[in-house]
Amino acid sequence: MTDPRTRQRQSRATALACLGIVAGMTALAFAFVPLYDLFCKATGFDGTPRTGASRTGPVSEDRMVVHFDTNVAPGLSWRFQSETPRVEAQLGATQTVFFRVTNTGTVPSTGIATFNLQPALTGSYFVKVQCFCFNEQTLKPGETMDFPVVFYVEPGIKVDSNTRDLTEMTLSYTYFASKNGQPQAALATPAGIKAN
Incomplete structure (x- = not known):
């Protein structure tokens, strides 16, 4: 015991x-x-583009079409668009694309952009050198701002057996109302409507 x-x-x-x-x-x-x-x-897991410095390696003759998708969550009175709907990016070459944001509302508002890359397998090969995403932006009524995205697509995308046959990818941004540097889906959803 x-x-x-x-x-x-x-x-x-x-x-x-x-x-x-x-x-x-x-x-x-x-x-x-x-x-x-x-x-x-x-x-680059799950379609998240990588961040890094400008590339110094050789540029490939291969190309990848990069589409740009821009969205604004409901409740944020902004207009958001890329200067071009797509670019044909030479693999390994640094590209710059500008995005224009305009506050179409009658009061100052603050927003923050989130992003994703599809197909998700391409995320580890898409490298952002400079991006406006995850930085709060406050715009006065009628104010317009242009923001650059500087990126390159790693040539290794054509060596990987999972991605070598891909010819296109889509970089998608969505602006949400922001509070303390965080996207606020609740602020962006009108009363009475459930967020998905």
């Missing part, structure tokens, strides 16, 4: 171990989103 003091120590040790596991899991839950975001940006 076990001594009551020994059982009490074992119970205390078990309770402390459980408390440690709960604290660790809670910390991981809070760290998951920023760590996942960092992972996606570093690897």
Whole structure:
């Protein structure tokens, strides 16, 4: 038979171990989103374009058509468009495309753009050197601003067996109302309409 003091120590040790596991899991839950975001940006996982410096390697003769899709979430009175709907990018060559944003509302408003790349497999080969995304922009009524996106497509996209047959990709941006540097879908959804 076990001594009551020994059982009490074992119970205390078990309770402390459980408390440690709960604290660790809670910390991981809070760290998951920023760590996942960092992972996606570093690897291009799930259609997230990578960020990096200008490319210095050789340029390929191969080309990839890059389409630009621009959207504004409901509730944000902005007009948003790229200077061109698409470019034929030479692999490895740095490209610059400008995007124009206009506040069509009657009051100043702040927005922030999120982005995605499709097909998702191309994310690890699309490298943004400069981008307006994830920077809050505040526009006065009627104000227009132009923002550049500087990028290149890694030539390795034609070596990867998963992507070598692709000839097109789409870089999609959506502007949302912003609060404290975070997209606010709730602010962008009119009352009575559920967000998808």
